[in-house]
Amino acid sequence: MKFVFFILPLALLISLTAFAQQNGVISGRVIDGSTRLSLPGATLRINIGNRYTVSSQTGEYEFLGVPSGTYEISINYLGYPPQTRTVTVTAAGNVRVDFQLEPGDTQLGEVVIIGDRLRGQASAINQQKNNVNISNVISSDQVGRFPDANIGDALKRVPGIAMQNDQGEARDIIIRGLAPELNSVTLNGDRIPSAEGDNRRVQMDLIPADMIQTIVVNKTLTPDMDADAIGGSVDLITRASPNGQRISATLSGGYNPIREKPLYTGGFVYGNRFANDAIGIVLSGSYNNNDYGSDNIEATWTQDSHGNAYVRQQDIRRYDVQRVRRSMSGTFDFRLGENHTLTAGAMYNWRDDLENRFRFRVDNVAPIYSESNPSAITGYTGRVGRELKGGAAGRNKNRRLETQQVQNYSLRGDHLLGSALDMDWAASYSTASEKKPNERYALFRSGEFSVSSNGDSYFPLYTVTAGDQMGLGFNEITEGHGFTRETEFGAKINFRVPLSVIDNQKGRLRFGGRIRLKTKVRDNLAFEYEPINESAFATLRDVQTVNFATPLLIGDGFVPGLFAAPQFLGGLRLDDASQFEEEAIPDDYLMENYDARESIYAGYIRWDQDLGNQFSVIVGARLEHTGLEYTGNIIEDEEDLLGSRTIRNSYTNIFPNLTFNYKPTESFVMRGAFTTALARPNYYALAPYLSVIPGSDAEIHAGNPDLNATLSYNGDLMAENYFKSIGLVSGGVFYKRLTDFIYTFVDQQYTADKFVIDFPSENNPIAPGETWQFTQIRNGGTVDLYGFEVAFQRQLDFLPGKFFRGLGIYANYTFVASNATGVTDEDGNEREGIHLPGTAPHMLNGSLSWENNRLSVRTSAHYTAAYLDELAATSFDDAYYDEQFFLDVNASYKVQRNLRIFAEANNLTNQPLRYYQGFRSRTMQAEYYRPRFNLGVKLDL
Numbered sequence: 001m002k003f004v005f006f007i008l009p010l011a012l013l014i015s016l017t018a019f020a021q022q023n024g025v026i027s028g029r030v031i032d033g034s035t036r037l038s039l040p041g042a043t044l045r046i047n048i049g050n051r052y053t054v055s056s057q058t059g060e061y062e063f064l065g066v067p068s069g070t071y072e073i074s075i076n077y078l079g080y081p082p083q084t085r086t087v088t089v090t091a092a093g094n095v096r097v098d099f100q101l102e103p104g105d106t107q108l109g110e111v112v113i114i115g116d117r118l119r120g121q122a123s124a125i126n127q128q129k130n131n132v133n134i135s136n137v138i139s140s141d142q143v144g145r146f147p148d149a150n151i152g153d154a155l156k157r158v159p160g161i162a163m164q165n166d167q168g169e170a171r172d173i174i175i176r177g178l179a180p181e182l183n184s185v186t187l188n189g190d191r192i193p194s195a196e197g198d199n200r201r202v203q204m205d206l207i208p209a210d211m212i213q214t215i216v217v218n219k220t221l222t223p224d225m226d227a228d229a230i231g232g233s234v235d236l237i238t239r240a241s242p243n244g245q246r247i248s249a250t251l252s253g254g255y256n257p258i259r260e261k262p263l264y265t266g267g268f269v270y271g272n273r274f275a276n277d278a279i280g281i282v283l284s285g286s287y288n289n290n291d292y293g294s295d296n297i298e299a300t301w302t303q304d305s306h307g308n309a310y311v312r313q314q315d316i317r318r319y320d321v322q323r324v325r326r327s328m329s330g331t332f333d334f335r336l337g338e339n340h341t342l343t344a345g346a347m348y349n350w351r352d353d354l355e356n357r358f359r360f361r362v363d364n365v366a367p368i369y370s371e372s373n374p375s376a377i378t379g380y381t382g383r384v385g386r387e388l389k390g391g392a393a394g395r396n397k398n399r400r401l402e403t404q405q406v407q408n409y410s411l412r413g414d415h416l417l418g419s420a421l422d423m424d425w426a427a428s429y430s431t432a433s434e435k436k437p438n439e440r441y442a443l444f445r446s447g448e449f450s451v452s453s454n455g456d457s458y459f460p461l462y463t464v465t466a467g468d469q470m471g472l473g474f475n476e477i478t479e480g481h482g483f484t485r486e487t488e489f490g491a492k493i494n495f496r497v498p499l500s501v502i503d504n505q506k507g508r509l510r511f512g513g514r515i516r517l518k519t520k521v522r523d524n525l526a527f528e529y530e531p532i533n534e535s536a537f538a539t540l541r542d543v544q545t546v547n548f549a550t551p552l553l554i555g556d557g558f559v560p561g562l563f564a565a566p567q568f569l570g571g572l573r574l575d576d577a578s579q580f581e582e583e584a585i586p587d588d589y590l591m592e593n594y595d596a597r598e599s600i601y602a603g604y605i606r607w608d609q610d611l612g613n614q615f616s617v618i619v620g621a622r623l624e625h626t627g628l629e630y631t632g633n634i635i636e637d638e639e640d641l642l643g644s645r646t647i648r649n650s651y652t653n654i655f656p657n658l659t660f661n662y663k664p665t666e667s668f669v670m671r672g673a674f675t676t677a678l679a680r681p682n683y684y685a686l687a688p689y690l691s692v693i694p695g696s697d698a699e700i701h702a703g704n705p706d707l708n709a710t711l712s713y714n715g716d717l718m719a720e721n722y723f724k725s726i727g728l729v730s731g732g733v734f735y736k737r738l739t740d741f742i743y744t745f746v747d748q749q750y751t752a753d754k755f756v757i758d759f760p761s762e763n764n765p766i767a768p769g770e771t772w773q774f775t776q777i778r779n780g781g782t783v784d785l786y787g788f789e790v791a792f793q794r795q796l797d798f799l800p801g802k803f804f805r806g807l808g809i810y811a812n813y814t815f816v817a818s819n820a821t822g823v824t825d826e827d828g829n830e831r832e833g834i835h836l837p838g839t840a841p842h843m844l845n846g847s848l849s850w851e852n853n854r855l856s857v858r859t860s861a862h863y864t865a866a867y868l869d870e871l872a873a874t875s876f877d878d879a880y881y882d883e884q885f886f887l888d889v890n891a892s893y894k895v896q897r898n899l900r901i902f903a904e905a906n907n908l909t910n911q912p913l914r915y916y917q918g919f920r921s922r923t924m925q926a927e928y929y930r931p932r933f934n935l936g937v938k939l940d941l
Contacts, residue, residue: 032100033100057240062416064422073086150209151204230738245272314365314461344411355400386564445472488517594632631646631687719731744777820834866916
């Protein structure tokens with residue numbers, strides 16, 4: 001197999017030399033005649049057998065290996081009238097034919113675009129229709145028609161996609177029920193590194209929608225795509241240089257009712273061509289300042305020996321949050337003649353997340369039992385604490401500051417080498433980092449208080465019935481410094497040559513190679529500070545405080561109360577030895593720090609062959625070799641660093657691929673695929689760390705460098721019917737078989753005979769007869785996942801009357817089910833009836849819109865059913881992500897040809913983020929955000 005990967009392409013290159021000298025090339029670009037924007041996804045045909053091609057993201061197209069002669073080229077693009085041109089090809093020549101498509105009005109019963117109406121939808125649908133794999137495409141203009149501030153919010157409207165939220169914003173992507181770790185996110189085909197410390201997730205709320213021209217969700221892979229995308233791959237395609245000057249600017253302001261604070265957004269795009277169109281440039285930038293917050297309660301449930309379930313720890317939390325996003329990007333292309341183009345790109349995203357958290361906690365809860373009935377609980381005792389999370393003064397602004405930065409720099413070349421060989425290459429460097437400087441905590445806590453429960457499992461609340469909360473004693477002040485960085489250097493080269501085994505039918509052979517060199521490091525520190533003058537911090541009443549007497553959105557009983565003030569904590573001179581004694585807290589960071597290096601080398605062969613005018617196949621395979629080097633710490637008694645362990649490993653995978661397309665009519669397409677893929681374990685899960693915590697906790701945490709990558713065998717079938725009036729109806733089924741899926745294993749009864757990890761201080765840290773809690777990421781057995789999705793999108797132009805013709809419907813539904821094996825409980829017994837974490841069984845999107853030449857109004861809804869989020873040792877401790885329903889409304893009005901005003905309202909349902917433990921009635925977390933409102937103007941020249 002490896003012989004085929006390298007020898008066959010070389011032989012083909014040699015044999016094609018003579019062929020190239022006898023034939024020519026037809027190339028050109030397809031643009032919108034009124035806006036001068038490129039039109040990707042156009043179908044072009046020449047009248048020689050079944051010869052066709054599809055325009056690229058920049059509108060470029062080419063026919064390779066065309067015999068000398070005169071031909072007709074026809075172009076078809078949904079929403080535009082077709083065109084036909086005549087062209088004469090000479091041997092070894094490249095004749096260029098550009099197309100300018102002009103939008104029009106209703107012609108012969110076929111609706112085409114009126115002005116700029118539905119222009120973005122047309123671009124997306126044409127690309128989706130002509131993609132060889134199963135995919136969904138969203139254009140930047142479509143994103144603008146929804147009230148979506150970032151890429152995550154836009155993606156949740158795609159069939160089969162759900163988003164996990166952070167502080168009310170869509171962040172982590174779930175594709176067809178598969179968790180974020182099983183999906184990939186790329187920028188122009190290059191993997192985006194993760195700024196988070198322990199995983200590979202890309203924070204979708206970090207990237208503003210304004211910077212992206214097209215979003216392509218690939219639900220099936222072809223051999224030329226990276227294999228690490230079991231659920232799917234989201235490719236974010238940045239704006240390409242326009243075909244003339246373009247200036248666009250957006251300015252808006254809004255209101256966050258939850259904290260009665262403003263939000264501001266601004267953005268610009270400038271593009272143009274120079275030097276007789278030989279040089280193209282597009283620059284974009286955006287700024288978003290969102291000052292808001294959330295009201296939150298959290299609870300951890302436990303069960304006593306009598307079967308009574310109760311809350312052993314409960315929080316009331318108030319978050320004050322400010323997120324500031326700054327983004328810049330630029331793309332430059334240089335046309336070095338008809339056959340060669342260079343493209344350089346850069347992107348920089350920078351987000352500051354400033355947060356104060358005020359947490360009232362009742363923990364160490366113990367039941368009081370009835371003397372007459374020892375199994376009946378009559379009350380509780382617990383410890384009460386009030387904690388402020390903040391930061392130093394200055395840049396931190398007395399808040400916890402989390403700075404995330406993502407950068408990408410790339411250079412690409414596209415070359416036509418003769419009439420029968422197309423080559424492109426690319427090199428990129430990406431980096432993502434997260435810094436948390438001077439993150440501070442101040443905790444005041446009591447001893448044992450008498451507490452009473454409200455008995456409401458949906459909104460659990462403990463009330464202190466005895467004790468002076470103003471007199472809570474000083475417990476600790478800590479400061480931490482967090483740093484995570486991931487880098488990736490990537491390079492790839494691809495070749496494309498004509499190769500057909502059937503006369504007058506299109507055939508193409510593609511082959512190439514890729515390298516990805518990745519590093520990731522997490523280096524955290526934490527310190528505790530003891531005041532020299534203890535009397536100044538003796539109780540909560542002795543320091544500057546802030547009081548929140550207004551109940552949270554959850555209910556009247558949930559009042560945060562009194563806390564140390566952020567200004568007090570931020571103003572402390574912790575570095576002054578005359579005021580504070582500093583002591584490191586190794587148990588807060590030693591286990592978390594690690595160093596990871598990965599090297600991925602890949603090669604592929606892909607053969608596209610039309611078997612007739614209606615049926616085509618893609619056959620190929622991808623070879624990927626992965627090399628690993630991970631270093632983690634070995635810790636004893638929480639804080640004693642005994643050393644580190646470095647583990648090296650490697651593995652090689654071959655991923656066969658078969659894709660077919662059947663197109664009985666111009667508007668109807670059936671697609672099928674058998675594909676294979678993998679998901680590499682999270683970085684921290686592979687780190688060979690070991691932490692042994694003796695005493696009352698008696699815990700062991702261990703990394704697992706022996707984790708296998710999860711492999712997947714996938715089957716997909718999809719049918720799509722496209723309307724000439726810019727719409728589609730589609731339906732499909734899918735099945736995935738996963739092996740070695742990854743989950744968190746917890747053993748509450750871990751004994752000496754189970755301990756098999758080398759430990760340098762002694763042979764076994766567990767004494768005979770002792771039981772510990774052991775936690776480790778492990779491989780499960782297999783998962784069978786299956787489901788179906790349906791979608792409908794159309795303007796109701798067939799209805800009578802001008803008003804009804806302006807109506808549009810966008811709706812999709814996805815069903816997913818799964819069954820997992822190989823998950824064991826703490827006794828080693830296999831659990832039954834387990835679903836794959838992250839598998840949302842039902843996902844539904846709906847949108848009703850109305851628009852004419854000036855006014856556009858849209859109401860959008862999104863629903864995701866509850867699903868298992870984290871597996872535990874027992875079903876009692878399993879964590880679930882509860883169902884969510886969002887309702888958004890937006891409208892825009894064209895004041896003049898180039899000027900619009902718009903208004904947006906998000907989360908009108910005040911949908912909370914809610915987790916529950918075991919049963920839906922046992923709330924683990926309920927976080928509320930209230931709606932958000934925005935008003936702005938957009939200028940487009």
